[in-house]
Amino acid sequence: MPPSSDANSLNTAADTLTARLEIQSPSPLQLFQPDWPGASELQIWVKRDDLLHPIISGNKWRKLKYALAQLQVENIDKVISFGGGFSNHLHALGYCCQRLGIALEARIRGDYSKHPSPMIDDLIRWGTTIKYLNKRSYKEQTELAAANALTTDETHTRVIPEGGSQQQALPGVAEILSELPRDFDHILLPVGSGGTLAGLVSASPGAKLHGIAVLKGQDYLEQLVKNLLDGANQNHWQILHDYHGGGYGKADKNLQAFCHEVEENSAIPLEPVYSGKLFCAARQLMEKGYFNAGSKILLLHTGGLQGARASG
């Protein structure tokens, strides 16, 4: 544990950042009453982290909050991080770095130099240095970064691993739970690199946590979460692997139509990579009678709407 004066300066820096970036926290909690089979016997709420900020995607803010505050405290002025061509993490980090005057080097999986995605166009506009890596180097470097072992020759440079999922991400994510005004029996959320699930588990909520895998990653995803938790709090969570729809970013017509339908009926915008798969899984679980009648259920809307923009 850091001495409390350090903890105080970190908290002060985090509060300052929250105000400077105009983060709208706490995010709203919204009652959700879909006409899905089995849903009328349940009490369903949505935590709208997609509304935390128009550009900084919901759970990426939660994960970056204390990491960015730490950079401010230590006067770090350069960051290296990783992601795919549509990464919500790089997008959120790129925007924050531009606003805070921190240099960002984004190492991107694959070569998009001829056809940059809208995400990469935004990064370039925000002054990010872009480096494209082939699959092998990307894998090597991200594994080192996740193990906190990627070295840089520059001083005052910090590496943030892929997805922003690192131990420093956990306390920011845990704040989602302290914002809730009531108890829930079940909390459902999408899982990509495991940081958000680990953050919720680390706060030991009374609710049972169900991560919905958005990619094919049985055992692998569980291991990522366990690594972040470092042996603590291993109970009351699981990852469901039947709802990834064929893999990361895979979205068939049914899923697309489902996202539109929810958006039309309840005015909650969904994208097919994360929140669409979460809501679709919730619908199927409710239909199967997975939850006891009367259960209080929270769906965590993690944001991610920028990633849904078509490649241009």
Ligand SMILES: *Cc1c(COP(=O)(O)O)cnc(C)c1O
């Ligand atoms: C990155 C992301 C996730 C995945 O979160 P992890 O902490 O990586 O598991 C979920 N939803 C959205 C919208 C995201 O951008």
